[in-house]
Amino acid sequence: MLDEITFEVLRHRLDAINDDAASVLARLSGSQLAAEARDLNTVIMAPDGRVVCCGRYVLAQVVSMHLVVRDIVDQYADNPGYGPGDQFVTNDPYVGALHQPDVVVVAPVFVDGRLVAWCGSTAHQPDVGGPNPGGITYDARSIFDEAPPMPPIRIVEDGRIRRDIEREYLARSRTAELNRLDLVGQVVANRNVTEQVQGLCAQYGAEVVGAVLDRLLERTEAALRERLRAIPDGRWRHVSYLEYRPYGSAAGEPESIYAVRLTMTKRGDELELDFTASDPQAPGAINAAYPALANFAIGGVLIYLCGGLPWVPGGVWPVVRVRSREGTVVHARWPAGVAMSTAATCQAIRVSVNACIGRMLESTEDFLSMVMASCQAAGGGGGTVHGVRADGTAYATMTLDEITGGGGATWTGDGVDSSGYTTSPGASCANVEVNEAYLPVLYEGRTELPDTGGPGRHRGGVGALHALTVHGTAAPMTMMSFGQGLQHPLAAGVCGGEFGGQSLVAVLPRADLAGLAGRAAGDADWPLPMPLSTMEVGAGDVLVSVSQGGGGLGDPIEREPAAVLDDVRDGLVTAAGAYRDYAVVVTGEPADPRVDEDATARLRDGRRRERIGRAPAPLSTAGRRGRRLSAGLDLVPDGDDSVVSCARCATAVCGGRESVHEHLVVRDRPVAARAPLGARYPGGERFTVRHFFCPACAAQLDVQVCRAGDPVLAAIEVL
Template sequence: MPDNDLDPITFEILRHRLWVINDEAATTIGRVSGSQVATEANDVNTALMTPDGQVVVTGIYILVQVVSLSGVIQDILANYGDNPGIRSGDMFLTNDPYVGAPHQPDAIVVAPIFDGETLIAWSGSVVHQPDVGGPTAGSINVAARSIFEEPIPMPPVRIVEGGVIRRDIEREYLIRSRTPDLNALDLLGQVAANRLQAERVLELCARYGTDTLVNTLQRLVTATETQFRQRLASLPDGRFRHTAFMEHDGRENTVFAIRLTMTKRGEKLTLDFTESSDQAESGVNATLATTQNFAMAAVMALLGYGMPWVPAGFAAAVDLRTREGSVVHARWPAAVAMSVNAAGQEVRTCVNACIARLLDAAGEPDGAFGDRVLASCMSSAPAQTIAGRTEQGRPFGTMLLDGLLGGGGARGFADGADVSGILTSPGAACANIEVIEQRYPLRYLWRRERPDSGGPGRYRGGVSAEHGYLPHRAGGRFDTTVFSHGVEQPTSTGVAAGEPGAPTGMMLVPGEPDVDTPAEDVAAGGTALPAKASVAIEPRQTYLSWCAGGGGVGDPLDRPADEVLADVRAGLVSRDGAERDYGVVIADSAVDPVATDTLRRDRRRTRLGGRDPLPPADVARSGRRRLSSALDVVAGSVQCRRCDTEIGPATDNVRQHLVTAELPVTKRWPETARHEGARRFVFRRYFCPGCAAQVDTEIALRGEPIVHATELWT
């Protein structure tokens, strides 16, 4: 049956049914698995694909796990058609990042779905494993110089043959791991999930016809592509840039830059990462598949609202450009195990920032796109694996998911969600403390929201969480590996004049702090850990960590004082933070209006070097083209939307014509001063030279040129 013969009612019924089937498969994994990574944190995902591997139906969990499943299918089709063959009842297992896995701990199982002799689709699932081998527990070796010093990945292998798990391959897979029992349960869950998908899909074929089912999958791709291209066409053409940083490669405190130039022209989006740093001699690198995962997941999350998340449909309108041998397209045998919490995250941040600029430039009519502006959520996370023995001598090991509780980015109309996690992992969760304490010998002192962690703005970024725990009923010390970045500089980018969320951090503190002691006082007696480290946590020693907050949107001095007061009363902003970040003075649990007006007026004068700012002007909008929520283009010149001051030619980098205030990151975020490398970074604010409105912000390396962030074309 031709695709155009598929009636719309049947199409809608089937596409929703396929979504439910896919979600049922993800639920099946959780019911079978014994790992808190899968059962509590939902660090899994499932997908349905076309016969040639186009990813069509995805789950809502970890979106970056499934976008590149197309590469896995294409590898199997290209290499295994004749030997060992691809038949009904077969399944293939891989954790190879150079084929399609985000990193080695993410195990992928895919299965062809046959109706009779005809291949009609593929099912697939991904589950993060507690350990897949390698020289360190948790499979993250921060000092690895190549993939040979990490878990050696398995290329796609036939793990299920004719419906039966091959014991020889299963043993080969499980013997690598320090947690073989948990990995075995996850494998069974994935096999069960794929079988369920096949059964449900064939039930649809029996009811509606195989051609109808196949055409539905293809129609989903083409319909999504059409919708996405129409949305792109409605947005202004231009070029947008962002540079993100990650520090420390695991052995040396080197800085790597992920640089994106995003071009939107007509119905096409180009994401060009070719100017990013060369690949590292450590596992912070992303393979091409990992970069595809993070870039396309961000595009779908930020521009795909109101559309089905069909990766193949979006990919058809996106040109992703990388340079092999770079930190976002590592060349074999580069180490890559840390990529999902390193280069991959900053790929997402770059896409997030550039799309926010595109939407902010569109803005109107009636705020239709301006309300879709979203600052960056947490980017860096204090990821951690632990291993040791219980007091009974039983070995244990796992990855803790405390690092998922970062802040969400502020929106163009509202604050960011507090402790909401990562944009591209909407279905992810953090394991309950009680579950962790039940399974592992540690005791939490607190899990709580961290005041002042959300990025300041007219709309505040979401605050993050902080944690404190210590060994409890353990047979000695813990061995732990922490792998993060953004402890020296914030990585959760603010947009549209908003400021970044607070950086992440990890510390070891002697003894057991009182739970009522402020976090700053607890940290004062501790030792800050670098972004990557393998250390021991001794008995009677407390491990502290905190996640990054979300970025803000808009000038913080525009935030109404009563909203700042509400945040103070809720414990989300401190009194000092209200004054420092928002210019709001609070006395006797109320806003002091006179002192607040005076402070904010003085702040604006300071922005202009002591000059009085111009008052707002009644600016007519006709004949003006929006550049951002703060700036317009009028007759080839950039002008302030608030006071109508002429700033400079529209062909120039407008930031160079704004008033620039640059200060060390260590002054803006004093906690970063614990790390010597933080002195390399600066925080830049850009102000209108007329009214002193904050127009833009930027994190940069000291002495680095100002990024030309936004160019619009006629």
């Protein structure tokens, strides 16, 4: 019998053992990706591979680790087998790795000949081979044009690293020494977990430790089901878009557009994430294999729905059904290219899960505190860089400057500025000095960029601007940009909040850098070319990038003018942005800005009139009625049926069985209206930001990004 005190002691001990493994890996790593930015994670798994303990670093790397273990159990039980002291390495995204640069090492944990657990680690390697340094080939036609995937191979046998396998693994890489250190770090981290778990079994008994793992899985599943039962049933939708230029595209031909479509249905104590309507897979690197889909879908559920619950992916998996269709951009069929999935399709998957869970949570008072807009997504400023140092040695890696985008606004406050990915809570960008120590580069600047946070009653966090040049070598640096979020924004707002700002990437003459200081969102057009598969940064050039802002929450013109003024004083919003995005008139000198209260009131009244073409109806003072459908809508009984009404003015909008979005006032706005520094990329005109207003009081109830001319999306459906 496992008593509660022992359970709590061992639960926390297992979590500490797993976190210690991540620290070991980071300390032994030779790459700034792991040592500084923590692009890694570690897990402890049950004997069948279900993930019980996971680190707080890159969550999207660990959910599918059980698929790796199951592949080993299914394929290798007899030949070559697995036993005490063995470890297996893989980077196969069709087996369970996130993508080829994320190398997974797993190890069984035996006690007296009995398998009691598995442990594992994953780390993003600087280079794992393939045609393009950095391990990602933008214009790959299939996985055969990418870094070669390696199925699980026993690299440690009876406690010793197999030199033949290690040599074969390292021979693929241009950064073999860094990869060797990461590999040693992963092996040692797993060995430490194994020894400490064996120590727990010696002290408490293997049966007790196994019972703790089982109870964590069972209780997490039960707690999540209980939470879902407390939420009204419903169905919610979101669409995210990707741009990609496949190999062989004609010069001047616009990027192809791919849509990730999610329909999320909650019934009783189960959640279904249905991606089957997503577009067919691309002839290139942006596709996600099924393990990547599972990683970002379940990882998103952990972050956005499981606050206050144990983070036990193996307990969440039975509650959440991920539906997909092989051959789509979210579930690619072999041999589709997938190496760039984490910066493309996977980001669209995460944003879609975030948006739908946010819609679901705003339907009940009990969980409003958990509502969160989307954080940044990977953008054009993310990518790999490579070249040759002055001594002739090669370098290939990522700067991770991209992990400086804004966090999403929450029900209780603004998003965190330049905070990075919500689903990577322990990861961060490397310090400027660290990147300059590892790479032949010099940073001209890194600063938070105003007006990039998504406007709302609560503002999304702002992103950052980076500018760097080649330093200490005559050879140019080549960058391969991920190329996303340039033509349209990706980080969705919630409850009527706006999207965060787009990303930006460009190679400019160094002399043009000073002129950027005077540019702002909404300025006169600054036409920029879409990045090619490689961009060369030579002497006299500067690589400029902007990370995306986080989404906002709530109607922007309901934000307190005093809060907008604080943002202006802090350099997070410009006076022009206050006028454009929040309808707040800021006057006075830049050193002493003030709000003109009367002009602001008149401006906000005028904006409401513009939204619906007439004077808005007065707000209701009677409070909310019926069942809460969203932050701004109620489902009100009407005889034997029901109607959807505005929560602010109590005006009936449509019948309860109708699509409410088709009965709201719709206004489209060009995506370039808030583009950072006024940047304009060709193809952006194909997208629009669609705003939905109450036809009576003009409250902004929803904001969507769609292709121009697309039909209205039924984002909320009553079951």
